Amino acid sequence: MQLDNLYQEVILDHYKNPQNKKLSSSYDAQVHHINPSCGDEITLNVTLDGESIAAITWDGVGCSISQASVSILTDLLIGKSISQAQVISDSFMHLMQSKGTETGDEAVLEDAVALAGVSQYPARIKCALLGWMAFKDASVQAMAKNS
Amino acid sequence: MQLDNLYQEVILDHYKNPQNKKLSSSYDAQVHHINPSCGDEITLNVTLDGESIAAITWDGVGCSISQASVSILTDLLIGKSISQAQVISDSFMHLMQSKGTETGDEAVLEDAVALAGVSQYPARIKCALLGWMAFKDASVQAMAKNS
Amino acid sequence: MALNPYEIAKDFPILSRTIRDGKKLVYLDSGATSQKPNVVIDAESNFYKFHNAAAHRGAHQLAEEATDALEGARSIVATFLNAEAEEIVFTKSATESLNLLSYAMGNAESGSRFHLTAGDSIVVSEMEHHANLIPWQQLAARTGATLKWFEVTPEGRLDLSSIDSIIDANTKVVAITHQSNVLGTINPLGDIVKRAHSVGAVVVLDACQSVPHMKVDVKSLGVDFITFSGHKTVGPTGIGILWGRSELLNELPPFLTGGSMIENVTMTSATWAPAPRKFEAGVPNMAQAVGLGAALTYLSTIGMENIHAHEVSLAKLLLDELAHIEDVKVVGPSDMNLRGGTVSFTVGEIHPHDLGQYLDSQGIAVRTGHHCAWPLTRKLGVPATTRASLYLYNTQEDIQALVTGIRDAQKYFA
């Protein structure tokens, strides 16, 4: 079934066992993002340690795609440098816009390649991006605060 | 040609030699009406003598139909009683809405039956009615003033 | 007389197409927009092919024919609602109709019954679609008036217990939905109309979800304005209706200004044509009006009572079936008392987006999310719901497909 491209095992696993889904009490920046077309919401905290990402924690409600995507994001970006995170985010964004023509670079995106199937479902791309947009926003704020 | 139904001899005659087209200096009521779809305008004066219509004079710009119609109206209504004028107006209104199915009662409408063809041209009915609407308005005002 | 949905479905070309891997389309999203029968599609096409010209703007034959087509459509709408032709205003959508009202009221000068100031109030409800909420929020913000609302009970009914304090002497407008696009609830209007009129307020009825589905007679409802969209009544996109009582339309200032709505214009000022022209600036959406006329004629031929009865019987079947599926919770009335064919629900921990996606893979189109009624969704304590909304072309098989789809989704996401 084509649907299995969308709901890869990895996604359902992250959905059922979301990583870092517990807001830290301290942070450099906290953001709240919303998906206006379906009502999904996310709160996301970022803590930096100089140039590197010390912690990302979050809470929210949403579909398996949005929840898994942010869970995967935290696994992938914690411990990376801001500039590495930027490269990974760009690569993910690119994958989402590929309309199913790309599978994603596993060396860069790791588990996030499991979300490749989302790019075939235009209405779901926003779900997958919710956490990534929130992270982008939060990291910019955190850098601004620390500089 | 079907068009000849519209442009009867009588109409073109009245258009070229409009009756009572010179505003009287005194009147019981003066009104100014406009046809917003084409810009035709008319000013019309009514003078009453008790229950009867002593004078109708007018000035204006417009197409042959609107000019002929008001010219015929003045010929027809001057000297009549207000209630006779009402009957004639109603009959004319009815004829205009007949979509070409009626020829008009010559005993009541006299020359105005020449306008029967207008009822087949929906966009022109307003032209034919411009003067009649103005008269209606003016006669109501004149009666109100005199009572 | 029961209608035959299998025969009706043949009139709608889209219903014979397939979805994803060759699945038959099961369209349960008519609350968002309805499908179109051939007679409607052809009416629009034929207008362009044979009669297209600018209505009310020419003395040539095509302009006459276009005018007849447009005004003929107006008469059909009027008859459909038991109203007068000059009470029917063509807009682009219910959204425009509601904005027309709120902006036109904002244009009303002091002394007009429509003029609002601080101290006045506008009453809505918690179950309003954004289209019947935000325009009134904005009008309140612009005028200083207060926005008040009826709450919704846990069963999804309007809570009218405080009607006399919610609608009070300061109330100028009560804007309420006839049938909720989320809950399916049909709101009883008698007490609201009575109370509103007793304090001199006008009642605006958002009939988007009622006019397509049941007989709506403006004279017997007693409300003052009604709005709905063509695209939900098997009609074209790009056309909406505002009905208003003649004397109110005459009193209301215009909204959009421009060509064809004027009486006289100078460089510095303008005066207005009588209603409905006053509210229809510009070359009208003629082909869409004609299509809507064809749509309402089509529905009338089938009979609005029959359509309503059909939807009610399918909704009852659906509610019965849903009651037997573990973890399914219906949001809104669970019986058919004052209720239409729109059924929203949640399925355990499965997020509506995921459920909707699974159903789509089976060819079943439902809507998921807050359905443009976010305050209601929040009030009900759910982040989102899945909504099946029925129409005349739906069948018992469609209901069975949905029920099977839900059960299979439960397995898929287990």
Next chain:
Amino acid sequence: MALNPYEIAKDFPILSRTIRDGKKLVYLDSGATSQKPNVVIDAESNFYKFHNAAAHRGAHQLAEEATDALEGARSIVATFLNAEAEEIVFTKSATESLNLLSYAMGNAESGSRFHLTAGDSIVVSEMEHHANLIPWQQLAARTGATLKWFEVTPEGRLDLSSIDSIIDANTKVVAITHQSNVLGTINPLGDIVKRAHSVGAVVVLDACQSVPHMKVDVKSLGVDFITFSGHKTVGPTGIGILWGRSELLNELPPFLTGGSMIENVTMTSATWAPAPRKFEAGVPNMAQAVGLGAALTYLSTIGMENIHAHEVSLAKLLLDELAHIEDVKVVGPSDMNLRGGTVSFTVGEIHPHDLGQYLDSQGIAVRTGHHCAWPLTRKLGVPATTRASLYLYNTQEDIQALVTGIRDAQKYFA
């Protein structure tokens, strides 16, 4: 490359119908509304037959396809204007686009560049269509701003001699037509744009009569907003376009409020989605947007330069012929310098209504009256004019038919 109007006319089904007593249709009223080629009619029909669903409001396949169709149309419009997709707002008409701008500016709060107060001014011209005049009159009345205007010279040109005093430091908006729908005059924009921008004003271009007829490149024109209607560009009724610079659309408050234009909504407040969504409340006029996409694609294939050249050559022929008919006076420029294919005129004492009616009896459709530009008609000192407006499907035979018709009318009414 010269276009072949005989081949093109075959694409437009209405052009093969007859008028009155079996006369061939000679359609010279494209300035009011254009005719539609089969590709446009079919694009709308096919949307309904195969892809209809509520765009941006569902995760099912039909909703995806409807969204693609709508957004695809947006990209086509953007490419046509040399703009970005997110700068294209779908409205119902140019009239709505212009009202959107004037009402949205009225919604702007103090501090915004769009906020107007007493002391500010709005500049229009005497040759504006009511749609680009009355909304600004109303905005001026609501805000206390002053309405100022460029006059029209006896030759039918904008009088720009006092540009520096008309557009001054207090000017916030300059709203001007690109091509007059009465005179055919094409207004030179360079000085206006330069002066407006130097005082910080935005320039709104009413492009209703230019976008259908010539290449309009928003980047090279330098204006800030452009409006036009689909139905004049061989597209469907019920669709209009507002183009605006991204940063300006982002700054401008919304106009119509309701579903799909929001970011978040509570009972008492709402926040907005980014442009263009912010300006597109409600289920969009999807089929009409798709039809407009097909229309612009059709025009692009023929080539806007070719269309313009064709119209210019026909207009030149018409002006030459009219110059030879006794008593005919052309209202507007009599040469082809900065002039399009719209020619208005008077014929001695024959009232335009009568002339139009005679021409109609010969199958020739023209428009008569003030053409929704009443202040201009008054300024020109005529009660009304007769207008022939040309388009890509018109032929030299159409011009000859008109000329013969005018001569015959002179005999008929002699």
